[in-house]
Amino acid sequence: MELTRDEIIITDNARTHFLRQLSSDKIADDIKGVRFWIKDGKGCGGSEYMIDVVTNTEGMDHIPLNDKFGFYINAIDLFRLLGTSIDFGKGDLGFEQVLINNPNESGQCGCGMSVTFDELN
Numbered sequence: 684m685e686l687t688r689d690e691i692i693i694t695d696n697a698r699t700h701f702l703r704q705l706s707s708d709k710i711a712d713d714i715k716g717v718r719f720w721i722k723d724g725k726g727c728g729g730s731e732y733m734i735d736v737v738t739n740t741e742g743m744d745h746i747p748l749n750d751k752f753g754f755y756i757n758a759i760d761l762f763r764l765l766g767t768s769i770d771f772g773k774g775d776l777g778f779e780q781v782l783i784n785n786p787n788e789s790g791q792c793g794c795g796m797s798v799t800f801d802e803l804n
Contacts, residue, residue, distance in 0.1 A: 686744050701717050716736070716753035717735070719756050720733050732798070740755050742758055766785070
C-alpha cells in the first residue's frame with residue numbers, strides 16, 4: 684500500500700539524503716529502496732529504530748522517494764510509526780544524522796535511537 688504524506692512524513696532533507704545514498708555506485712541493481720523498521724528487544728529502551736536497504740518489498744507499505752526508489756515500512760510496525768516525521772540534519776551532538784520524531788513513543792534514551800512504546804510495557 685502506498686502511504687500518504689500525512690501518515691509518515693519524510694522531509695525534503697531526508698528524501699535528498701536517502702536518494703543520495705541509494706544513487707551510490709556501490710548500490711546493487713536489485714535494491715528497491717530504504718526499509719525503516721523497529722527491532723524489539725534491542726537497545727536500552729527495549730526497541731530500536733533500524734534503517735537499511737531492501738530488495739524484497741513483499742508485505743510492506745511504502746512512500747515513493749522517486750520513480751525508482753521507495754521508503755518501505757513493515758506492515759507490523761506501521762501502527763507504531765503513524766505520524767512519525769523523518770528528517771536529516773544535525774542531532775544533539777552536532778553530527779549529521781537521520782532524525783526521527785515519533786509521537787507514539789512513550790520514552791526515549793539519550794541516543795534517540797532506543798525507544799519504548801506503551802503497548803510493549
